[in-house]
Amino acid sequence: MDTRTPPPERSPWLPFESRRRARDEKREAVLRTAVQLFLEQGYHRATLNEVADRLNITKPALYNYFRSKEDILFECWTIGQERVEDRIAEIAAADESGLVTLQMLVRAYAAIMASTFGASLVRFNVADLSEPNQKATLAGKRRIDRAFRNAIKQGIADGSVKPCDVKLTAFAILGALNWIGHWYKPGGELSPEQIANDFASRLTADIAKRPAKKPAEKKATKPVRKK
Amino acid sequence: MDTRTPPPERSPWLPFESRRRARDEKREAVLRTAVQLFLEQGYHRATLNEVADRLNITKPALYNYFRSKEDILFECWTIGQERVEDRIAEIAAADESGLVTLQMLVRAYAAIMASTFGASLVRFNVADLSEPNQKATLAGKRRIDRAFRNAIKQGIADGSVKPCDVKLTAFAILGALNWIGHWYKPGGELSPEQIANDFASRLTADIAKRPAKKPAEKKATKPVRKK
Amino acid sequence: MDTRTPPPERSPWLPFESRRRARDEKREAVLRTAVQLFLEQGYHRATLNEVADRLNITKPALYNYFRSKEDILFECWTIGQERVEDRIAEIAAADESGLVTLQMLVRAYAAIMASTFGASLVRFNVADLSEPNQKATLAGKRRIDRAFRNAIKQGIADGSVKPCDVKLTAFAILGALNWIGHWYKPGGELSPEQIANDFASRLTADIAKRPAKKPAEKKATKPVRKK
Amino acid sequence: MDTRTPPPERSPWLPFESRRRARDEKREAVLRTAVQLFLEQGYHRATLNEVADRLNITKPALYNYFRSKEDILFECWTIGQERVEDRIAEIAAADESGLVTLQMLVRAYAAIMASTFGASLVRFNVADLSEPNQKATLAGKRRIDRAFRNAIKQGIADGSVKPCDVKLTAFAILGALNWIGHWYKPGGELSPEQIANDFASRLTADIAKRPAKKPAEKKATKPVRKK
DNA sequence: TATGAATGAGGATTCATTCAT
DNA sequence: AATGAATGAATCCTCATTCAT
Numbered sequence: 001m002d003t004r005t006p007p008p009e010r011s012p013w014l015p016f017e018s019r020r021r022a023r024d025e026k027r028e029a030v031l032r033t034a035v036q037l038f039l040e041q042g043y044h045r046a047t048l049n050e051v052a053d054r055l056n057i058t059k060p061a062l063y064n065y066f067r068s069k070e071d072i073l074f075e076c077w078t079i080g081q082e083r084v085e086d087r088i089a090e091i092a093a094a095d096e097s098g099l100v101t102l103q104m105l106v107r108a109y110a111a112i113m114a115s116t117f118g119a120s121l122v123r124f125n126v127a128d129l130s131e132p133n134q135k136a137t138l139a140g141k142r143r144i145d146r147a148f149r150n151a152i153k154q155g156i157a158d159g160s161v162k163p164c165d166v167k168l169t170a171f172a173i174l175g176a177l178n179w180i181g182h183w184y185k186p187g188g189e190l191s192p193e194q195i196a197n198d199f200a201s202r203l204t205a206d207i208a209k210r211p212a213k214k215p216a217e218k219k220a221t222k223p224v225r226k227k
Numbered sequence: 228m229d230t231r232t233p234p235p236e237r238s239p240w241l242p243f244e245s246r247r248r249a250r251d252e253k254r255e256a257v258l259r260t261a262v263q264l265f266l267e268q269g270y271h272r273a274t275l276n277e278v279a280d281r282l283n284i285t286k287p288a289l290y291n292y293f294r295s296k297e298d299i300l301f302e303c304w305t306i307g308q309e310r311v312e313d314r315i316a317e318i319a320a321a322d323e324s325g326l327v328t329l330q331m332l333v334r335a336y337a338a339i340m341a342s343t344f345g346a347s348l349v350r351f352n353v354a355d356l357s358e359p360n361q362k363a364t365l366a367g368k369r370r371i372d373r374a375f376r377n378a379i380k381q382g383i384a385d386g387s388v389k390p391c392d393v394k395l396t397a398f399a400i401l402g403a404l405n406w407i408g409h410w411y412k413p414g415g416e417l418s419p420e421q422i423a424n425d426f427a428s429r430l431t432a433d434i435a436k437r438p439a440k441k442p443a444e445k446k447a448t449k450p451v452r453k454k
Numbered sequence: 455m456d457t458r459t460p461p462p463e464r465s466p467w468l469p470f471e472s473r474r475r476a477r478d479e480k481r482e483a484v485l486r487t488a489v490q491l492f493l494e495q496g497y498h499r500a501t502l503n504e505v506a507d508r509l510n511i512t513k514p515a516l517y518n519y520f521r522s523k524e525d526i527l528f529e530c531w532t533i534g535q536e537r538v539e540d541r542i543a544e545i546a547a548a549d550e551s552g553l554v555t556l557q558m559l560v561r562a563y564a565a566i567m568a569s570t571f572g573a574s575l576v577r578f579n580v581a582d583l584s585e586p587n588q589k590a591t592l593a594g595k596r597r598i599d600r601a602f603r604n605a606i607k608q609g610i611a612d613g614s615v616k617p618c619d620v621k622l623t624a625f626a627i628l629g630a631l632n633w634i635g636h637w638y639k640p641g642g643e644l645s646p647e648q649i650a651n652d653f654a655s656r657l658t659a660d661i662a663k664r665p666a667k668k669p670a671e672k673k674a675t676k677p678v679r680k681k
Numbered sequence: 682m683d684t685r686t687p688p689p690e691r692s693p694w695l696p697f698e699s700r701r702r703a704r705d706e707k708r709e710a711v712l713r714t715a716v717q718l719f720l721e722q723g724y725h726r727a728t729l730n731e732v733a734d735r736l737n738i739t740k741p742a743l744y745n746y747f748r749s750k751e752d753i754l755f756e757c758w759t760i761g762q763e764r765v766e767d768r769i770a771e772i773a774a775a776d777e778s779g780l781v782t783l784q785m786l787v788r789a790y791a792a793i794m795a796s797t798f799g800a801s802l803v804r805f806n807v808a809d810l811s812e813p814n815q816k817a818t819l820a821g822k823r824r825i826d827r828a829f830r831n832a833i834k835q836g837i838a839d840g841s842v843k844p845c846d847v848k849l850t851a852f853a854i855l856g857a858l859n860w861i862g863h864w865y866k867p868g869g870e871l872s873p874e875q876i877a878n879d880f881a882s883r884l885t886a887d888i889a890k891r892p893a894k895k896p897a898e899k900k901a902t903k904p905v906r907k908k
Numbered sequence: 909t910a911t912g913a914a915t916g917a918g919g920a921t922t923c924a925t926t927c928a929t
Numbered sequence: 930a931a932t933g934a935a936t937g938a939a940t941c942c943t944c945a946t947t948c949a950t
Binding site for chain 3: 924926
């Protein structure tokens with residue numbers, strides 16, 4: 001409907017490229033709108049009609065980009081999940097001490113929880129996904145869990161974290177973090193970064209061997225002995 | 228099921244009483260079944276037919292006890308909420324120090340979160356309630372928030388709690404607690420009481436002025452070194 | 455249901471009689487309440503529960519007096535119909551001229567239309583009755599029609615009425631009368647009797663041979679030549 | 682669906698136009714079917730399934746054209762009402778004497794009553810409409826009433842009508858007319874036009890100052906002095 | 909790619925009616 | 930005679946999804 005009459009001197013790939021890009025942009029727009037609506041009203045109350053309306057398109061048009069409503073739901077969840085996993089990978093690559101790693105995880109995860117796609121991780125209902133997608137979801141959740149638990153275990157091993165029940169500790173920390181997805185409203189007193197920094201120290205205070213004073217903003221600089 | 232064969236000296240009210248009791252028992256049975264199903268499948272996927280089936284009655288029979296599906300949802304929520312508020316009132320009446328009060332709140336709330344009606348407090352979607360019921364729900368949530376914040380404030384005032392950001396502290400604690408409603412499965416390694424006791428000390432460790440001895444479930448034992 | 459343990463000194467008939475009377479009174483009360491409600495809300499919108507509520511009894515109690523909702527509807531209609539037929543018979547027995555008979559019919563029918571049971575004759579929907587009852591209803595309507603047409607025919611024959619299309623004349627008169635059942639509200643400016651008298655002359659004015667001066671209130675005194 | 686192969690000189694709007702037209706035609710088809718069914722069985726007994734069946738579509742398809750069953754009911758009523766009001770406006774514009782105006786109203790209204798949409802005006806139950814629609818309905822009925830009353834009043838004023846009780850006269854006339862909606866069956870001996878003409882003279886005979894001899898068919902030719 | 913129209917599946921709700929007490 | 934509880938049948942309506950254009 002657009003790039004008709006492509007100027008002959010341009011590579012024939014460009015229109016294709018730009019077309020793909022346009023398509024991806026529209027896909028994303030749908031997801032952004034949908035995740036917003038799902039969070040506002042819940043997955044079931046939100047209708048595809050409403051999603052389409054907000055985008056000034058019609059309902060069937062959505063099916064050019066997604067196979068089903070559930071597909072949209074799952075992709076929203078996936079985006080959040082990928083963001084988390086990317087950060088986890090980055091942090092793992094930093095190869096810091098257990099405590100510092102944990103603090104970095106907390107900070108990163110807190111920030112994500114304050115975003116729409118992040119909140120979708122904890123506010124969507126797994127039961128609304130198809131069986132295969134449920135599995136993927138649960139696997140993802142487990143990976144996050146594992147990242148936190150591993151950091152704690154490592155911390156205990158490297159002496160940066162006091163011995164403690166790893167599972168419960170991880171649950172407590174993740175619970176506090178996930179809750180952000182429920183109470184955080186953009187435009188409040190605290191920015192996501194402030195919350196993230198506060199939680200990074202707060203949630204690790206009781207298990208840090210050396211009273212982990214506010215870990216630095218951008219980087220956990222505290223020279224806790226590297227593993 | 229009841230006082231059939233009424234001895235002649237019994238009050239003529241008994242049949243009435245027993246009928247009322249039977250009715251209340253049935254109401255409760257419906258709520259127990261419904262809350263279970265709602266937690267398993269989510270409010271929208273769960274159908275009244277399924278609720279009725281599990282109770283070996285027919286769908287319209289439910290309407291003898293509840294006005295609508297939403298009514299059932301709200302009553303489930305109400306039961307959980309009342310349990311919490313009852314405990315809050317009891318704890319407030321105990322008139323302990325801020326820290327101890329907070330620890331008692333944590334312990335009580337954690338235990339409730341590990342029950343079905345408790346979990347419904349955090350796993351149901353407020354958007355699924357009618358406007359007036361939404362208001363009631365939010366008011367209830369606020370009262371819980373306030374109870375925790377007040378305990379923290381009081382603790383700061385009476386010196387049992389370190390100065391801290393009251394709001395964020397409460398959010399962190401409540402988040403860890405609410406998360407129990409998502410991960411706790413009956414029959415796991417830890418009993419609700421164990422979780423409750425663990426969290427009571429864990430979640431207050433970093434803000435307790437004097438090494439929060441593991442507040443006794445029966446007794447506070449662990450001499451955790453002061454900071 | 456029966457005369458168990460009849461008090462020995464009283465006639466065994468009296469309790470039975472009075473019981474039957476009580477029963478009949480209740481039946482009538484149900485009908486009065488029902489017809490009222492049916493007229494207010496329409497047969498389908500009116501529920502038996504509401505009928506029962508207004509009588510301070512419960513819904514199943516109604517089934518002691520009637521076999522079904524439709525039964526109630528039909529009996530309401532029957533009462534109205536009987537009232538009409540009784541008057542028709544009386545008037546026929548008076549053996550007056552065609553015109554006078556017609557005027558008497560109009561007056562009588564108008565008054566009935568201004569009553570609840572009368573209005574039910576024209577405001578209930580025949581389609582809501584069972585097949586046999588529909589037949590009875592239609593037969594009744596036909597008898598009324600016939601009474602009016604006969605009076606007109608007779609009037610033409612005896613010279614008290616101008617020659618005219620009998621069928622259309624009857625339709626016009628009955629239409630005006632039936633409409634009363636729709637617009638008459640008790641407590642208005644005009645009493646049923648006033649309306650009845652007015653219509654008696656109004657609706658016959660154009661077909662009366664001799665200008666039918668207001669026929670007298672109690673009796674159609676106008677000495678139209680007797681047949 | 683049609684105008685494929687658009688001749689280049691045709692407006693590009695045609696496909697749109699034709700689609701809109703198709704839509705309107707379908708809407709109308711639904712209304713025609715529905716009004717028929719509602720008249721046959723009554724609004725409540727008639728189900729949307731049956732309406733859809735008669736149209737060879739499925740029930741939910743109806744919701745492309747109407748918001749609810751009641752919406753359909755109301756639109757049926759509206760069509761009838763508009764037909765009446767259009768004729769009223771035309772007749773008012775003719776600016777004839779009161780008597781002639783009245784006769785024109787009677788003739789027009791009688792003809793409409795013999796149509797399905799006209800009959801729906803008097804055979805549907807106002808109580809089946811939503812509150813706002815009830816108001817609209819009643820307002821419409823009042824406008825019709827007023828048209829008739831005004832004609833009578835004007836007739837009295839201009840001397841073409843004998844002094845009389847305006848309200849009762851209008852009731853009598855409208856009653857006779859409305860009754861047509863109940864008894865008229867297409868295919869009977871009399872055509873709607875015949876009925877209309879008959880009633881036009883019949884219902885005004887008793888109040889016409891100069892014995893209104895059969896007012897002419899197309900036009901009230903009787904040289905009643907123009908106002 | 910986008911749309912209007914249509915569909916199938918399902919779900920909550922209402923209500924007359926019955927039954928055991 | 931009356932009641933509370935239960936039922937079965939039905940109906941409206943919603944919505945994700947598909948299809949022809």
